[in-house]
Amino acid sequence: MCNNTKCDKVPVKEIPSDTRIGNLINIFREEYDAEPDFIVKVPGRVNIIGEHIDYCGYPVLPLALEQDILIASKKISKLELFIRNSDKKYRKYYTQINTFEDIVIQSEPQSKPEWYNYVLCGIKGALEYLNNEIFYGMQFLVDGNIPPASGLSSSSALVSAACLSFLHGQDAPTNKTEIASLCARSERYIGTVGGGMDQAIAFLAEKYSAQYITFRPLKAEPVALPENAVFVVAHSLAEANKAATNDFNRRVIECRLAAKLLAEANGQATGKRIVTLSEVQTLLGKSLEEMIALVKEVLFKNVYMKHEICDKLNLTETELNDIYLTPNTRNLTEFKLKQRALHVYEEASRVESFRSICEDLSKDNTTHNGRNGSVTNGNGSATSFDSLHVLGELMSASHKSLKELYECSHENLDHLVDISKQMNVHSRLTGAGWGGCIVALCPKERVKEYIEMLIDKFYIQYCNIDKNQVHKYVFATTPNHGAIIYK
Structure with missing residues (x-):
């Protein structure tokens, strides 16, 4: 774990040779007749275990995805804000930005907020942080490949990318932990009272490892996952919007x-x-x-x-x-x-068990059968199965609790979990619930077989989705790095 000041800065790198980024730059030129000054990249996330406990103060265990939000930005002399999306179906937005009060988050009660309101949340938080001392207006062009309302933190990634883009545009120095906390506060302008997990992993993630994130103060410690473990994310095709x-x-x-x-x-x-x-x-x-x-x-x-x-x-x-x-x-x-309280305390116990097993595996790099042949599963019972099965049992117990005690599952999520059980693959809903995705812990050698089974039994048979369209809904993932600024 890196603790020095330099390591805690959001890294600034050269713009890579990347087709998607190249397309974003081309669209920016078309929209604004100018070149962007920089591009911010913020990943989505999948939470392995520890659902609905971050806002109760308990540690969580997420990892950053390869899917992300990109914002191409240009500083302009007038204090104006232009927000556009690479997907033309999304409405454009414009406002003046002399003060924090100029940013108005407009959303009808019980309705889905306009997409740009999440951008405005990040900017409003940045303006508050800067005490309205701003020097430039901004032109933004947003591009995202995180499925919206999927439980993979697309909205938090958008808030975070907007906040980071605006602060960087004002030449404001920030470190990762500081801006993660700022972005967590900023999302509350949309009306959601979250706990900070999504923003923390967005900035503190490291490639190849999950992160054990604790709060007050905010810290992240890398957790090495079992070498044979692959996490598969599958969309339930039921969208959930917290706001x-x-x-x-x-x-x-x-x-x-x-x-x-x-x-x-x-x-x-x-x-x-x-x-x-x-x-x-x-x-x-x-x-x-x-x-x-x-x-x-x-x-x-x-x-x-x-x-x-x-x-x-x-x-x-x-x-x-x-x-x-x-x-x-x-x-x-x-x-x-x-x-609700039972779920929180039992889920917090499952997180500690999951982390402990991973740490023991990392130490001896052998199959973990627990101390004296057993390992606590978070509900007080002991098992003596191989490590992946024990970790999977913790995930299954998490889903059962979210379904029965927290009542935030959905019939499509439950169906995906049940289908997974037919292959002895453990899974759970990830994110807030009421739709979105499951995350499954699958042995590496069975990933292809497992994904094909989900495609056949869920997406084709159950949802009647064309087979040529299904691969955007289900994918295997490995831990990715956190936010980056490209210049």
């Missing part, structure tokens, strides 16, 4: 309220501030296993009504709305606190 519904934010505030009730029930007065489930664990000095038992003891009801939570926290409904809920969740009257 278009309150499903995602609902889970966030249910975790907030669960944390608050757990703290209060155990004599930890935290005032009216928001606390996370990981903070409560630290406050109580308990292990993850002890927290799981505590959830079952304290949050024993399957559904909590809003008035019950107000009574337990000694708050009025207005105070609860203003302090803990988001604008698009204030209409809720029922909350599932036990289920």
